[in-house]
Amino acid sequence: MKRKIDYKQVRQLREENKRLQVLLHLAENLQAHLDLNQLLFTTMREVAKILNADRCTVFLLDEEKHELWSIVAMGIGKGKEIRFPAEKGIAGHVATTGEILNIPDAYKDSRFNPEIDKKTGYLTRNMLTMPLKNREGIIIGVFQVLNKEGGPFTSKDEELLAAISQITATTVENSLLYEEQVHSLNSFVETLSATLDTRDYITAGHSRRVTMYTLALCEQMQMTDTSCEELRFAGLLHDIGKLGIPEAVLFKAGKLTQEEYETIKRHPAVTRQILGSIHFPRKMKNVPEIASTHHEKINGRGYPDGLKIEQIPLGGRMLALADVFDALTSRRQYRDRESIEKVWETIEKENGQTFDPEVFKIFLEIPVNKLISILEYDQRDRLDHDELGKLVAVPFKDILSIKKSPPEKLTKKHQTSLAIFDKYYLRNY
Amino acid sequence: MKRKIDYKQVRQLREENKRLQVLLHLAENLQAHLDLNQLLFTTMREVAKILNADRCTVFLLDEEKHELWSIVAMGIGKGKEIRFPAEKGIAGHVATTGEILNIPDAYKDSRFNPEIDKKTGYLTRNMLTMPLKNREGIIIGVFQVLNKEGGPFTSKDEELLAAISQITATTVENSLLYEEQVHSLNSFVETLSATLDTRDYITAGHSRRVTMYTLALCEQMQMTDTSCEELRFAGLLHDIGKLGIPEAVLFKAGKLTQEEYETIKRHPAVTRQILGSIHFPRKMKNVPEIASTHHEKINGRGYPDGLKIEQIPLGGRMLALADVFDALTSRRQYRDRESIEKVWETIEKENGQTFDPEVFKIFLEIPVNKLISILEYDQRDRLDHDELGKLVAVPFKDILSIKKSPPEKLTKKHQTSLAIFDKYYLRNY
Structure with a gap:
């Protein structure tokens, strides 16, 4: 028992x-x-x-x-x-x-x-x-x-x-x-960035597009999610320092005086100062440094610190190219978008001077459908994604080389790619 | 075995x-x-x-x-x-x-x-x-x-x-x-608020002080930590809508035209729009509503929505008084701080019209040492906290009534309180 x-x-x-x-x-x-x-x-x-x-x-x-x-x-x-x-x-x-x-x-x-x-x-x-x-x-x-x-x-x-x-x-x-907090911080950054973007109608949507180009580079480079997230924040906030520049100078329509130009050039340093006061999560700790180096040049002639290539964080070098590409492809006050050949020619001239040749090379590998959807982000509801899907395997460099080829040498496929690219780039849609 | x-x-x-x-x-x-x-x-x-x-x-x-x-x-x-x-x-x-x-x-x-x-x-x-x-x-x-x-x-x-x-x-x-995220969001809000505060040297530190007055009211009312936190965010961000108003109007030195005044009056609505795009943590969900009602009046003649007393959130009514109190006690462009009697007289005239009588009453109970440390927040390192400590049991209303009493009727203690208050209020230190 x-x-x-x-x-x-x-x-x-x-x-x-x-x-x-x-x-x-x-x-x-x-x-x-x-x-x-x-x-x-x-x-x-x-x-x-x-x-x-x-x-x-x-x-x-x-x-x-x-x-x-x-x-x-x-x-x-x-x-x-x-x-x-x-x-x-x-x-x-x-x-x-x-x-x-x-x-x-x-x-x-x-x-x-x-x-x-x-x-x-x-x-x-x-x-x-x-x-x-x-x-x-x-x-x-x-x-x-x-x-x-x-x-x-x-x-x-x-x-x-x-x-x-x-x-x-x-x-x-x-x-x-936890997710609520992550979501809050994220939406705060997004909203602030979008708000600052709309202040100047000429550059409206600039930070958003710069961020998207940078993320396209990230993807091309197969960077980790954490690095991409850090770059996303840096991209969205890279121009926050413009809050410290008087609008009268920032949005001046005519030619800037030397003094006014110097005032505007203060903005990356102000970006560093503002972002430096924020306690970013540890995995985002480089946001201030990345964001504030978007006007450095690899030859050391940029600002605010005149850093040279190895002193500029990779993210800063990526932002630098994205920033200029967006500036050159945005519609400006009195004129339309410049041709893509001219845009890239301008950038190519600065390759190895302003821009990191590695980043330059990777930018050329970005699929064209992605590039278009960033270029035309403010028209995103009007894009035909089926049509753009045809460009998914066409890197940006192909469009540039197609543009240089004599028309009679173009294959049918080349012609299609070019037609789609031009349609959206020239906004004939 | x-x-x-x-x-x-x-x-x-x-x-x-x-x-x-x-x-x-x-x-x-x-x-x-x-x-x-x-x-x-x-x-x-x-x-x-x-x-x-x-x-x-x-x-x-x-x-x-x-x-x-x-x-x-x-x-x-x-x-x-x-x-x-x-x-x-x-x-x-x-x-x-x-x-x-x-x-x-x-x-x-x-x-x-x-x-x-x-x-x-x-x-x-x-x-x-x-x-x-x-x-x-x-x-x-x-x-x-x-x-x-x-x-x-x-x-x-x-x-x-x-x-x-x-x-x-x-x-x-x-x-x-989790704490890292909370800390990040918080420092982001604080930094942004401080950055916006410094844009206009005339109102420098405004949002910070409005927040502090509001928190002093919170404490007087023994509100929960969560409510105080919500009000803190609303206070720090109540003027974020000014980002949507051109500086030429916002910082205009001379008299505003009717049209310019209407433009400035758009700022609480812009505040609501900006903050409405942010996903605040659930316990902060009223931040946009509180922040955007700081120019409502309990008689329904405020803006943007002409809400009446019971339609305005308590936090909005608190901010309204704090906002005006700070405006009246700040040094303005061409003149010094107005006397506290005159400041309060102006507010009293609007009691029951612009301001909620409950909030008005509670503001009078704020200990004077706390009031001084907010009024003189930009001089915080120069304040003598031992001296201010003597005012810890003196509510604001006592200073006002001492000011009205004939000098010969004042007790020794009254005289001391008044002397300390005046020293800091008039910045003779």
Whole structure:
């Protein structure tokens, strides 16, 4: 008798141990992700495994829109967002009432909404659905586990999922708070940049386009996401120092005096000063330096510091070319856009003087469809993306060499590329 | 024999069970805090309890300064920061080498730095010190547990602390990343506000002071930290819409034409438009509305929307008074600061028309020392805070009534208060 009890105890303790280990492992695993998508993917994958189920979905409540939403974790459409009214289907029922629903056969339950199955081609059999409650007991979403192997979910499964739900709710809330902050900072930078861009109608949209050219270079160079993000901020903010230059000088229509020109030349130093007062996240720590070196020249004759090539951060060298390319291809006060041959000729003259030859070379590799969509960003709703798609494999340098070739030597394909480029570049659309 | 084994097994399983429960509980507990200070306090308190020790400290590595730092969790100086060179003492040794140090008698160990004991009056006996490593195995800090009850730490304690250390490292890193983002957004708002403030030397420092008056009202009203934070952002950004007004109009020295005046009056609407494009964190969601209603009047004759008292958010009504008070007490182009009696007379005339009588009443309760330190914020390094401290219990209304009393009726205390107020208000210092 005694021995029997001991065995039972041992078994129970072992089970409990396993349960705790699983939960602890999950807690450690989940808290490693602050990025919401990563966190949701990990949660859904791990929880399906733990409950021996085929699929697990975390739906989050979007209070503003009164919708439940999630991202597809597996199969076709992975990464896509799913959204539906917050009271619809089983998940909606649970989100509204806070009840736990353990349904052995979904298609026999009138609350089940078979639409998602229809869309995804999945066949739901049994399902366990539970509210995701935060520490204050507020429902922030719904946990749904589908198709347990070997039959319906047990009350033990319910208990386990309840414990999991608590861990998940907290990590999800942390992640949402973090993303909210990231999103805020980002939208602040974007909005400020756009606001400053619109102050001068002649250069309207300048910072945005400079940023896009720079990101096109990034992509061509296969830089890391972090570096691209840093460059994006630097691009959006490179002219923030113009806030320190009087508009009377900045927007003067006629010729500038030497003194006025010197005043304008102060703007990158002011950019450095302003951005230097901001505590950027560590991975963005070079934003002030990159942004404030966009008027340096690799021969050391730029400003504000007259740095030479190796002293200028790569990002600054990228911005320098993007900045001039945008200036030369923007419509100016009294004239239209200069021809692309002339624009590039001007830039080529400065290659090795103002511009880093490496950056120069990479710029020539940017696909033309991308270049057009930046050049014509203010007309973005009017672009024909199917047509531009034909230029996806045409690097910028090809257009330049086509332009130089005698017309009779052009292939049909060349002619098409050129026609599309000219149509958009010359704004005949 | 069999039974004996079972008992041993049961005991081991129970112990393991307890260990897992403790770790899981800790993980859940720690991940509830994104705020770094709260997280550190909770960690130190919980871990001391778990290890049956008197004290636990988490030191974090400040890579930039190459220092270890922590905050005092208990006893005298709670909340204070401790900092020392990253290689100093036992903690420094562990941070540098990554070794685990289990020291049964601290004062017999030459690596022990008794200075902190000397400063705090604490007596360290035994200590267990362990590196805090993140998922990539990088040391981000040090865990130190002191004075285990009933003697030195065991190898079991070491194992437990190692598991705890892993959980802690991740939560600390999340918290650091979160705080970094909060800090970034905040410094961005502060810097932008200060930059815009300096554009016009006549109103230099305006947004900063308006924010400070508004926060003084907040404090008087004992508003929540969250509401104060929202108002702080609204105050710092209330004039951001001036970015949309040409400087030629904005800074015009002479009298404005009707048309120019109408142009300037557009600025709160532009503020709303700019701030409306920013995704503020949820708890700050009213920033655009508050910031853009600072020129509304409770009688409905303000702009841009002619809202009436109950339609204007409280924050907007607070900003309105703060805004005018700063305008009236700032030195203007050709003249000195107006007398405080005249300033308040002007405001009083608008009480119930422009200004909310509730806000008006509360403004009169602001302690005068606080008012002076805002009025004279641009001279903040020159203020005598001991002297100003004498006005800590004197509300603003007292100064106004003292000013109205015949001099012979003033008590000694009144005379002192008045003298100090006048000295700073009239800038005779």
